Amino acid sequence: QVQLVESGGGLVQPGGSLTLSCAASRNTFSIPAMGWYRQAPGKQRELVATITAGGRLNYADSGKGRFTISRDPAKNTLYLQMNSLKPEDTAVYYCNARLLGGSGYDDYWGQGTQVTVSS
Numbered sequence: 001q002v003q004l005v006e007s008g009g010g011l012v013q014p015g016g017s018l019t020l021s022c023a024a025s026r027n028t029f030s031i032p033a034m035g036w037y038r039q040a041p042g043k044q045r046e047l048v049a050t051i052t053a054g055g056r057l058n059y060a061d062s063g064k065g066r067f068t069i070s071r072d073p074a075k076n077t078l079y080l081q082m083n084s085l086k087p088e089d090t091a092v093y094y095c096n097a098r099l100l101g102g103s104g105y106d107d108y109w110g111q112g113t114q115v116t117v118s119s
Contacts, residue, residue: 002026002108004095009113016085016117022078022095022110028071029053032105033098036069036080038091038115045094049080063089085117 003025012018020036028034035050035058049069050058057069068081078095095110 002031002097002099004097004108004110006093006095006110006113009093009115011116011118012085013119014086014117017081017083018085018115020080020082020093020095020113020115022080024076024078024095024097026076027073028076028078029073031097032100034071034078035096035098036078036093037096038089038093039112040088040091043091048093050096051078082115085115087117089115089117091115 005023006020008018008020031053033050033052036048037045038048039045047060048063049067051069051071059067066084070079092112093115094112097108099106
């Protein structure tokens with residue numbers, strides 16, 4: 001199991017930047033895959049970006065070229081650097097950890113952090 005705590009959300013103007021952090025209770029390299037997801041009002045939760053323990057990256061088209069996912073093993077922390085933010089990026093952002101489970105895998109989630117992009 002793993003506990004995840006997000007931070008770094010807030011209010012930012014369009015075109016601005018934010019860096020989200022996700023503190024994990026275990027070494028991030030022991031987690032096969034981690035990622036960021038977001039959920040806007042009235043919409044389903046959607047993938048933003050993922051990173052595997054081996055460093056494989058995956059970005060949703062919505063953030064490709066603007067968002068960067070990374071990790072700091074020394075701090076057991078996952079990051080999401082978001083640049084050129086748009087109003088449509090407004091959502092609650094959740095940190096995800098995917099661990100192997102008996103039936104395939106298990107997903108663990110943080111409490112979420114609100115990102116609001118508005119003038």
